[in-house]
Amino acid sequence: MRTSYILASTAAAALVAAISPAAAQEVHYGSGDSVTVLQGFAPGGGSDTLAQLVQPYLAEELGGVTFVNQYQPGATGAIAWTQLAKQVEPDGETISITNTPMLMTNYIMNDSITYTIDELTPIANVVTDPGVAVVPANSPFQTFEDLMAAAKENPGTVTIGNSGVGGDDFFTSVLLEQAADVKFQKVPFEGDGPSWTAAMGGKIDASFNNVGITYPQVKEGNLRALVVFAEERLDELPDVPTAKELGYDVVAGSSRGYSGPAGMPEEARQHLIDAFTRVVENPEFQEAAAAQAINIDFIPGDDYAAFLKSQEEEFRGVWETIKDDVQAD
Amino acid sequence: MPESFLWIGLANVFVPVNLAAIVGGTMIGMVIGAMPGLSATMAIALLLPLTFSMEPETGLSMLASLYLAAMYGGSIAAILLRTPGTPAAAATVLDGFPMAQRGEAGRALGLSLTASLIGGTISAIALLTIAPILGRIVLNFGPIEIFAVAVLGITIIGSLSQGSTILGLFAGVLGLLIGTVGMDPTTGTPRFTFGILNLFSGVEFTVALIGLFSVPQAIRLMLKSEADREGRVSSIRDRMLPTWPQFRELLPNSVRSSAIGVLTGLIPGTGGDTASWFAYNEAKRFSRNKEAFGTGHPAGIVAPEAANNAVVGGALVPTIALGIPGSSATAVLLGGVMVHGILPGPTLMTEYGDVTYTLLWAVLFANVALFVVGLFFTRACVAVTKIPNRVVGPVIIVLSVVGSFALNNSMFDVWLMLVFGMLGFVFDEVGIPTPPLVIGLILGPVLDTSLQQSLLIGQGNWLFFMQSPIAVVLLAIALLSILQSTPLFPAIGRKLRKPREASDLGDDLPGSRE
Known part of the structure; x- marks a missing residue:
């Protein structure tokens, strides 16, 4: 007998106590079951966008789960993820949207954040928004090489905005600095919007953001994309080279997927993975994602776990080398 | 092309379902706004999933109406209960509650409603006509300029601490200090968090505000004997709307405050909570009757209320024109736009012009709906003053607990709210003014972030601030404001003015604000 307290987000403030009907050994999702999705960010943000897009399809595939x-x-999500790792019953009734690299950089950078990915069960990555470097339309930097040449000539003077210390864009600029042996003046903003807005207004030389976020402005000609940090050129920006093409081995971006707590029943995990697989293959879903410029990057199960692990290793290494620099400022 | 969208939008608004959405949004917004702790942003976030099944223009019209109505709703609790329903109504407490205590609750609410109508209408017109031009202004506000705005805001502490400047400054500095709690914006280092994760994002300003205003008031009500209640009860039949001469007298103040609201709404990172204080401060600065502020002066209600409704249009300008949210509420609204497959950005004005212009007209008509609905709803609200104190007090506490919990689904915030409640109670007992603390809490994080960013961009050169004309002008006004509240300034002013006539109060707008 177990009572779980679920806060219905639609009931403005009412704490709804719901007694879970599922028996302890039954781990198959079905109609009438309710699954709580912990979200570490406010409604309306990137995680919520993903949830609103994916969950209606997923609910259908799981036979009418709510x-x-x-x-x-x-x-930066740590409250929700700490709760997922430490407090939630691993019964498959609570999962969370997990964002990379924030999921790892949180605890790599702060000793007071104590959860790790080993306390989670990765289910599947769903989207990846690749990194991009944007400059204002009238920027003197015509190509990415111009920008890098300026950074080489006058180290520490080219100002590069990012969405905040610990976010993917911050680490992208660090990875690039290390790959190219240059030094930027990194300027952290509170989120992507303020960073690209500052670039658009010419307040900073360039901003490192994600393609999905800046694409409308690039399309309209308010911003120019100099480079994308993806494996291959992107369909929506065919003329923009990848960093790899230009000789900088930097592939980075912001990924979002779903994870449960460690010890979650294997059957439930598999059931979810199968449902996710059917969702991402659904043309209707693909169309809806494309309409919102959401770049599907499906990495199921063990591959997602391996992806998180390798990211953790990479970012731990990066942070070790820059830690003293950043925190001495 | 935009002209045709303009008329398509107008026609769309009159589709019955859209009109219903506007009226419905207005009603929900007013009720939510009136509840201490439930803010406009939260209301939009909660209603967002409901709008997914609607046509985009219907859903957006509903959310925009809700946003606007919540701004007025916030003043109802501020005036009747001395507990702002939304953070943007905190400044309304200063004059609204004293007026209600005199038994003129209806008049105070009427002033607020009228001011909201003026502010909302002016901002809606600005939105419909000059949004593309105004939107460009946003790009001129980088970290340096935002820093200058914050500095200017801090000087308001000076004018709010009349009585005891030292105590006012103390409260202001305490607010700024509490504002530094959380992760450092440029290094990620946690400051004053004592390892508590809930403090990593800083002290949630709304939580602090609920505690500071609501709890002391609840305690005060419960301690008061019922015999003291006589003064608090308002006649429900007293005149709500101002007479024509009164209205004319308030007009310059409303227009000035609306302009402040629109401009503050434009600047990312500052919203209704900031604008209302700016407007209050300017109303006081331009008034001949400065002493009357804080005692139930009509101008002290009109200024913040016109400003916080004008913020709605102002914040929508960059949202619509560029896809840059001007406030947290419009950021959530943008999320709602995306769910309909509309990418927020410049294409909102072109490709999706029909949806966008319907939204813009909806904002204009929501003001009318707000006024009509407000007249009826408010009359019912005045009845609150008839409820015994020992009932109202606990109800305020319950609403505060619920509100602070609902914000982040966090019990920690409830405790934090109660701690701030105790702090507010002590402040009241000792005679330390609370408003400067609120200003410090609002602007502290803005100041902190923008200063650090500016110094990074300027390579640590402090003279960098002098390179931006906007920043220089704003900082100069800030300096002037500080001088104005020292004893030195009136002395000089008198000397200069003596030869000429001492009245040059004609110009209304602080023209320097771009």
Whole structure:
């Protein structure tokens, strides 16, 4: 007998106590079940966009499961993920949207954040928004090489905005600095919007962001994309070279997927993975994702776990080398 | 091309379902706004999933109406209960509650409603006509300029601490200090968090505000004997709307405050909470009757209320024109736009012009709906003053607990709210003014982030601030404001003015604000 307290996000403030009907050994999702999705960010953000896109399709594939979004913003997602790792019953009834690299950089950078990915069960990555470097339309930097040449000539003077210390864009600029042996003046903003806005207004030389976020402005000609940090050129920006092409081995971006707590029943995990697989193959879903410029990057199960692990290793290494620099400022 | 969208939008608004959405959004917004702790941003976020099944223009019209109505709704609790329903109504408490205490609750709410109508209408017109031009202004506000705005805002502490400047400054500095709690914006290092994860994102300003205003008031109500209640009860039949001469007298103040609201709304990172204080401060600065502020002066209600409704249009300008949200509420609204497969950005004005212009007209008509609905709803609200104190007090506490929990689904915030409640109670007992603390809390994080960013961009050169004309002008006004509240300034002013006539209060707009 177990009572779980689920906060329905639709009931403004009411704490709804729901007694879970599922028996302890039954781990198959079905009609009438409710699955709580912990969200570490406020409604309307990137995680929520993913949830609103994916969950209706996923609910159908799982035979009419009800998804309940529980928003617990704070500490760049760490509050929700700590709860997922440490407090939630591993019964498959609570999962969370996990963002890379924030999921790992949180605890790599802060000793007070104590969860690790070993305390989670990765289910599947769903989207990846590749990194991009944008400059204002009237920027003197016509190509990415111009920007890098300026950074080489006058180290530490080219100002590069990012979405915040610990975010993917911050680490992208660090990875690039290390790959090219240059030094930028990195300027952290509070989120992607303020960073590209500052670039658009010519307040900084360039901004490192994600393609999905800046694409409307690039399309309209308010921003120019100099380079994308993807494996291959992107369909929506065919003329923009990848960093790899130009000789900088930097592939980076912001990924979002789903994870459960460690010890989650294997059967439930597999059931979810199968449902996710059918969702991403659904043309209707693909169309809806494309309409929102969401770049599907499906990495199921063990591959997702391996992806998180390798990212953890990479970012731990990067942070070790720059830690003293950043925190001495 | 935009002209045709303009008329398509107008025609769309009159589709019955859209009109219903506007009226419905207005009603929900007003009720939510009136509840302490439930803010406009939260209301939009909660209603967002409901709008997914609607046509985009219907859903957006509903959310925009809700946003606008919540701004007025916030003043109802501020005036009747001395507990702002939304953070943007905190400044309304200063004059709204004293007026209600005199038994003129209806008049105070009427002033607020009228001011909201003016502010909302002016901003809606600005939105419909000059949004593309105004939107460009946003790009001129980088970290340096935002820093200058924050500095200017901090000087308001000076004018809010009348009585005891030292105590006012103390409260302001305490607010700024609490504002530094959380992760450092440029290094990620946690400051004053004591390892508590809930403090990593800083002290949630709304939580602090609920505690500071609501809890002391609840305690005060419960301690008061019922005999003291006489003064608090308002006649429900007293005149709500101002007479024509009164209205004319308030007009310059409303227009000035609306302009402040629109401009503050434009600047990313500052919203209704900031604008209302700016407007209050300017109303006081331009008034001949400065002493009356804080005692239930009509101008002290009109200024913040016109400003916070004008913020709605202002914040929508960059949202619509460029896809840059001007406030947290419009950021959530943008999320709603995306769910309909519309990418927020410049294409909103072109490709999706029909949806966008319907939204813009909806904002204009929502003001009318707000006024009509407000007249009826408000009359009912005045009845609150008839409820015994020992009932109202606990109800305020319950609403505060629920509100602070609902914000982030966090019990920690409830405790934090109660701690701030105790702090507010102590402040009241000792006679330390609370408003400067609120200003410090609002602007501290803005100041912190923008200063650090500016110094990074400027390579650590402090003179960098002098390179931006906007920043220089704003900082100069800030300096002037500081001088104005020292004893030195009036002395000089008198000397200069003596030869000429001492009245040059004609110009209304602080023209320097771009």
